[in-house]
Amino acid sequence: MMIACMTMRVNMLINKKKMSSGKSTGVFRKSSEDYELEIEFVYYWEDGDYYTPPSSDLEIDKVRLNDMDITDFYYDYLVDIFETDVLEYAQENQYE
Numbered sequence: 001m002m003i004a005c006m007t008m009r010v011n012m013l014i015n016k017k018k019m020s021s022g023k024s025t026g027v028f029r030k031s032s033e034d035y036e037l038e039i040e041f042v043y044y045w046e047d048g049d050y051y052t053p054p055s056s057d058l059e060i061d062k063v064r065l066n067d068m069d070i071t072d073f074y075y076d077y078l079v080d081i082f083e084t085d086v087l088e089y090a091q092e093n094q095y096e
Contacts, residue, residue, distance in 0.1 A: 021044070022044070024093065026043070026093055037063070040063070041086055042058075042061060044056060044059075045057075063078075
């Protein structure tokens with residue numbers, strides 16, 4: 001019985017999938033005839049494994065409105081409006 005438990009544990013360790021992780025950068029764009037908003041981001045992710053759940057992190061580097069830097073304004077007033085859209089865009093394009 002002891003040998004069977006040890007063998008099962010060794011097999012679990014051998015078959016354990018390594019976590020894959022990555023980093024991607026991109027630009028989320030929202031535009032109309034009157035404005036162009038560009039949000040530069042870095043997206044980090046780890047796929048997880050049997051013991052660790054997947055995780056991700058989104059960093060906003062720069063935000064421009066019609067080529068004017070509004071990064072501070074974005075964090076003060078707009079982050080709640082665009083954060084979900086930028087995160088979904090980053091997740092959909094993480095391997096490109």
